[in-house]
Amino acid sequence: MERFFLYLIMERVWQKDYANHLEATTDIADYTVGFYNNFRLHSKLGNLSPNVFERESTSKNLSSCPKLLDHHMLILHSYWLSLATYRVRIALNLKAVAFEERPHDLTKGEQHLPDFRKLNPAGAVPALEGGTRQPLTQSLAILEWLEESYPTPPLLPLDAEGRARVRSLFLLTASDTHPLVVPRVQARLTKQFGSNEATGRAWSAYWFREGLAAFEAQLAPGATRCHGEALSIADLALASHLIGVSRFGVDLTEFPRTAAVGASLFALPEFASAHPRLQLGAPSA
Numbered sequence: 001m002e003r004f005f006l007y008l009i010m011e012r013v014w015q016k017d018y019a020n021h022l023e024a025t026t027d028i029a030d031y032t033v034g035f036y037n038n039f040r041l042h043s044k045l046g047n048l049s050p051n052v053f054e055r056e057s058t059s060k061n062l063s064s065c066p067k068l069l070d071h072h073m074l075i076l077h078s079y080w081l082s083l084a085t086y087r088v089r090i091a092l093n094l095k096a097v098a099f100e101e102r103p104h105d106l107t108k109g110e111q112h113l114p115d116f117r118k119l120n121p122a123g124a125v126p127a128l129e130g131g132t133r134q135p136l137t138q139s140l141a142i143l144e145w146l147e148e149s150y151p152t153p154p155l156l157p158l159d160a161e162g163r164a165r166v167r168s169l170f171l172l173t174a175s176d177t178h179p180l181v182v183p184r185v186q187a188r189l190t191k192q193f194g195s196n197e198a199t200g201r202a203w204s205a206y207w208f209r210e211g212l213a214a215f216e217a218q219l220a221p222g223a224t225r226c227h228g229e230a231l232s233i234a235d236l237a238l239a240s241h242l243i244g245v246s247r248f249g250v251d252l253t254e255f256p257r258t259a260a261v262g263a264s265l266f267a268l269p270e271f272a273s274a275h276p277r278l279q280l281g282a283p284s285a
């Protein structure tokens with residue numbers, strides 16, 4: 001166990017650049033406690049105190065040490081405007097996980113190239129390579145993997161009801177809005193139904209507005225986060241939804257709660273620096 005914690009501390013130090021000793025010890029203590037608690041509370045043994053958990057996991061011959069990752073640099077395959085990639089980029093920032101980004105130009109069809117299809121046979125970004133035997137795809141799956149591999153800060157609540165609510169808000173945009181507007185769907189609308197740029201934009205605006213109404217109805221008055229006071233994957237989803245809202249010119253005035261949560265999220269450096277327009281390949285103006 002001691003060896004496990006030593007590795008964990010080394011992992012954290014490797015990720016961060018501390019200003020002084022106090023900042024380092026505080027952060028490392030938070031990180032290791034958060035990591036251990038997350039592992040303990042989600043273990044098969046259920047919700048046990050640390051002492052009982054250690055005793056039970058030893059007597060049942062279960063390893064109480066989570067598996068450590070091989071530390072290959074993570075590679076995030078992306079496209080600057082990709083909303084799904086934006087969700088993942090924010091989580092990597094929040095969890096202070098080092099990664100390298102490799103852009104693929106979706107407007108040039110690079111998602112269909114054979115080498116890219118080996119990474120993701122579905123021909124879509126994001127794909128996260130380097131932490132697992134096979135590249136990970138689908139923003140939700142990637143975020144769940146990040147959550148289990150880098151638990152601090154947690155982006156899922158500890159209680160089952162909270163986790164269900166947060167996942168539900170996440171899917172509101174990730175599975176009910178966003179898939180309707182991605183390039184392959186737009187291309188199909190054009191090919192099969194003669195859609196053009198203007199009708200494609202109106203179509204996207206319609207679905208983003210529908211998503212906004214559903215967010216608005218589920219956010220608390222005065223809230224600065226989607227769920228309680230802590231950040232969660234629902235906030236990553238909302239931020240990505242709001243990028244689509246602005247891109248397709250949807251008016252936010254009727255959605256003040258959503259606008260307020262969005263404003264407080266975009267003010268956070270981890271969200272701001274992950275913003276699509278600041279990424280490689282984005283037009284300069």
Ligand SMILES: N[C@@H](CCC(=O)N[C@@H](CS)C(=O)NCC(=O)O)C(=O)O
Binds near residue numbers: 140
């Ligand atoms: N459900 C997927 C969405 C993946 C997806 O469709 N990504 C878009 C960019 S945001 C893409 O690569 N589209 C390529 C295409 O439609 O041809 C996720 O959440 O990761």
